[in-house]
Amino acid sequence: MLTKTKREKEVFFDYLKEHGLNRTAQKELVLDTFLKTEGHLSVEDTYQQAKQKDLSIGYVTVYRTLKSLVACGLAREVDLGDGRTRFEHFYNHPHHHHIICTTCKKTIEFLSTDLEQLQEEIIRYYGFEPLYHSFQIYGTCNDCQHKRTGSVRRTETVNDKVFLRDALRIVIDFENKGLDFYRAAAEHTKNASGRLMFSKIADEEKDHLAVLKIKYEKLLSRNKTLAQEPQFLHFNPAILDEIFPPGEAIPKLINEDTNELQALTIAIDSERDSYEFFQRYAERFKDSKGKRIFVSFTQAEKQHLTSLQREYERLTGQRSAKAP
Incomplete structure (x- = not known):
């Protein structure tokens, strides 16, 4: 399997070939300089870095190569x-x-799917066919507001690891929310079969949560500064309450007589909502390690939903709803 860098190089070389452009050592040097540097490079930045490897490289070559990228x-x-x-x-x-x-x-850098969705709604409202857009906020950072010394000019750039970290945090929060919901539901109902069903589902959530936490801890242990990187992917936590109601809402949904079948129906509805939400959510991103976490989580939710539906069929002899 090709690494990401090798795939990117192939894209560039294919572009040169398709457009009848020469593949030269200096173009490859500009490509390597760009690929190895995270952040926002100007032509001058790239030119100065490339000159450290090849004094003969020209400014125009750097400019044209960046335009080709x-x-x-x-x-x-x-x-x-x-x-x-x-x-x-x-x-x-x-x-x-x-x-x-x-x-x-x-x-x-930051990403908010809520903001993206709002932009899409406005575009649809006015009947526009979007070509491109950018959204930038200018202001004064926390360090400069407090005139802190030692504040360095820098750029916090997103990379696959930061996106992966944020994606894992979101699905871990989601699993924690589900676990809390099923545990609270088990405590609330006095019906033995209902309590047993909620407890069983809570145990399944706990096992899945443990796997996600191991992935998260391994990621941080391999990247010592990753935990301190600014948040990139912003997620509205209120969405979790729509799928797994908070503790104070549980009495409205579950009473002391909630039995096994009713508990199973509640769980199926919640897991279906979870599956459908993350299926849509994952589609918003380009292929990346972060997206793959959401895709993997969606598949796990689908498997969990299917197993709950099969249990419902076993108890009732009829289907609960169309499987995803």
Whole structure:
């Protein structure tokens, strides 16, 4: 299997071939410089880095090669408000936005599917066919507000590991919410069979949660500074309450007489909502390690839902609902 860097190089070389452009050592040097550097590189930044490897490389060569990276889908041009065009990684990177400090030029990347959805709704309302868009917030960062010394100009850039970390945090929060719901439901009902069913489902959630936590801890142990990186993927936690009602809402849903079959029906409804939500959510992202976490979680939710539906069929002799 090709690594991501090798895939990106193939994309660029195929582009050169398709457009009758020569593949030269200097173009490859610019490509390598760009691929090895996270962040937002200007032409000047790239030129200075490339010159450290090849003193003969020209500014125009760097500029034209960066433009070719944009044309073939490896890079995207961004304007961070300082009058300089910059280039950021685009191939299989999730679409994102920027918060920019006008004092120290620190830039933070972020993604919010709620914001993306709102933008899509506005576009549909006005009947537009979107070509591209950017969303940037300019202001003063926390360090500059407090005039902290030692504040360095820097860019917090997203990469696969940050996105993967945030994706794992979301599904772990989701599993925790489900576990709390089923445990509270088991405590609330006095019906023995209903309590047993909720407890069984809670144990299944606990096992799945343990697997996710192991993945998360391994990721952090292999990347020592990852836990301190700014949040990239922003998620509205209120969505969790729509699928797994909070503790105070449980008495409205479950009473002391809730039996095994009723408990199973409640669980099927919750797991179906969970499966359908994450199926839609995963589709919003380009292929990446973060997206694969959501896809994997969706598949696990589907399997859990299917097993609950089979249990319902065993108890009643009829289907609960159409399987996903």
